[in-house]
Amino acid sequence: MGNSHIRRRTKRFQTPVLTDSLVQAVTSLGGFFAVCAAMYALLGVSVLAAFALAPIGAGFLVRIFIIQHDCGHSSFFRSQRANRLLGLACSLLTLTPYAAWRRQHAGHHSVWNDLDRRNSGADIYSACLTVKEYQALTLRQRWWFRTTRHPVVANVLLPPLVFLVLYRVPFDTPKTWRRERRSIYLHNAALLAGYGGLVPFLGIEAVLTVQLPIASLGAIAGVWLFSVQHRAQTTVWVRHEDWDPVVASLRGSTLLRLPAPLQWFTGNIGYHHVHHLNPHIPNYRLQACHDALSELHHVPTLTLGDGLRATRFVLWDEDRGRMTTLRDLECQAAA
Secondary structure, eight states: OHHHHHHHHHGGGOSOOHHHHHHHHHHHHHHHHHHHHHHHHHHTTOHHHHHHTHHHHHHHHHHHHHHHHHHHTTOSOSOHHHHHHHHHHHHHHHTOOHHHHHHHHHHHHHHTTBGGGTTTTOOTTTOOEEHHHHHTSOHHHHHHHHHHHSHHIIIIIHHHHHHHTGGGTTTTSOTTOHHHHHHHHHHHHHHHHHHHTTHHHHOHHHHHHHHHHHHHHHHHHHHHHHHGGGOOTTOOOBOGGGOOHHHHHHHHSOEEOOOHHHHHHTTTTTBHHHHHHOTTSOGGGHHHHHHHOGGGSSSOEEOHHHHHHHTTEEEEETTTTEEEEHHHHHHHHHO
16 A cells, blocks of 8 residues: 555656757767767877866766656657667667667566566676575686676776677677567667767777777776665565565665766756656656655665765675675675
8 A cells, every 4th residue: 555655656757848858968968978079179189188177078978868868668759769769879879779678678677686586587787696596606606706796807997898798799688689689780880970970070090989988987987876776785585475566666776876977967867766666757757756755764774985885785684684795794704
């Protein structure tokens, strides 16, 4: 009764506001192109000055990804066609094949924080092992887990590899998803035509010097942003028979409170508990929904510093009912 009541009350925030959507799209895309243009112009003056703008360009790229994310949930416009067209346009900048990502992401929303369905739609950034599962691994398997989940590897080295290389092939797209697999190659062709078309005018060195830092920093920021949304020490994982979408939203997702400029660049996705509770709410209405409903205020909350540390919470301790780190597990074993 209470759970359905909460979800029902969020519905008044899920209608897109056309003016807000258009303003966000124009400022995000316009800001991104303006930064890129400034970087190209600065290359003839100082490469370091051009590089100094890359974090700002990456911020706009993250914001564009949030728009693509909303389009994938059909929440940015009322028109399904408009959502699809803008989502496809954004995907050419985020380097993320839209159709394949959209279907994969839908899987995440159906299994997050469900211990018994972790392998049917999650990834290393929104999944975990239980302590007992980790302890049952061989030494080589433990080494691989520790290496791939190390904050530097998982949140700095891997994200650019995923967006720049792995997204070019259907590496995790089931063979039965024929339309989505085909869309990946069409997406690659569009990227080749778009960025390749800049080379005759700007030169391949200039294109790589501008676009690679922006794409890499954007990938790092975006992956961190989405990974910590389920990584607080107090976030909860449950077995399937106990899984409830409302409880999972309020106890299995976080509220990431960021400074105002970072909240703007990240499209309010820090209100992730609201997004999971109702994925049809546009990103620019998430905070309003949170502020209006007192039931949404008592959720795992992270500051920016908490979020940076949260990347270490990669294990679920079923006995203690909380997330834990590999270091904490070692300390417990040594005690």
